Amino acid sequence: MKSSSFDVKKNKFDANFELIFWDTGSISIPEISIDIMSADSAVIYSINSDSLIVDVVSVKEKNLNLKSESDGILPIKGPVEIQLYENINLILKIVLLIVFGYAIISLWRKRIKKEFSSKSPQYYQKPSVIALEKLEKMKQSDISKNNLKKEFFVEISFVLREYIENSFFIRALEMTTEEIVGNSQMLPLDKDLTIKLTSILEHADLVKYAKHDKDDQQCLKDLENSIVFIKKSSSKFLTLVD
Secondary structure, three states: OOOOOEEEEEOOOOOOOOOOOOOOEEEEEOOOEEEEEEOOOOEEEEEEOOOEEEEEOOHHHOOOOOOOOOOOOOOOOOOOOOOHHHHHHHHHHHHHHHHHHHHHHHHHHHHHHHHHHHOOOOOOOOHHHHHHHHHHHHOOOOOOOHHHHHHHHHHHHHHHHHHHHHHHOOOHHHOOHHHHHHOHHHOOOOHHHHHHHHHHHHHHHHHHHOOOOOOHHHHHHHHHHHHHHHHHHHHHHHHHHO
């Protein structure tokens, strides 16, 4: 079966419509006939478009200033005047918004500055300095009674464990004396310092848990040994860091 192509061409026609301003009412635009042709310009069939009806209304009915007996048209409208008060209101709103925002930012900055200045500066203190200050204060402790001796050794044990934890990053506060002794190789200390630390902690455990009685001289000796341990181990630690 042989296929053929089709061309669509409009009929040539003259349809001039002139609508002038005094013509009112309904005006019909006629339909347009369109011929469908084949490739050899043979008309196959024709179709017609729909007609269009246009309603023309007089502008005189909507403009009272235009006299009905006159043949004039609507007057040309001039440019719309700019309403200055609207622009002024907008400018005032923008200015007020800027001032309000600046006031909020200023108050916020002053508040932060006041809070910052009210806080006293915190200076970093070495763990050895903190521990030595606590031990020096303990020299004034009353150790004449057994219950006071227990508190005395509890404080010594805490100060030493806190110092080890903050200096060597070992969780000594959460470890027992046996665990500290078992992991003493993790401490960058000489053997005599390790033995001194072990001895102080074991004496503290005897007083704390076994209710072992210590004379005043032994308490003061353990306190002095603790001070010596911290001084020597801190100097050793600083040498390793350097």
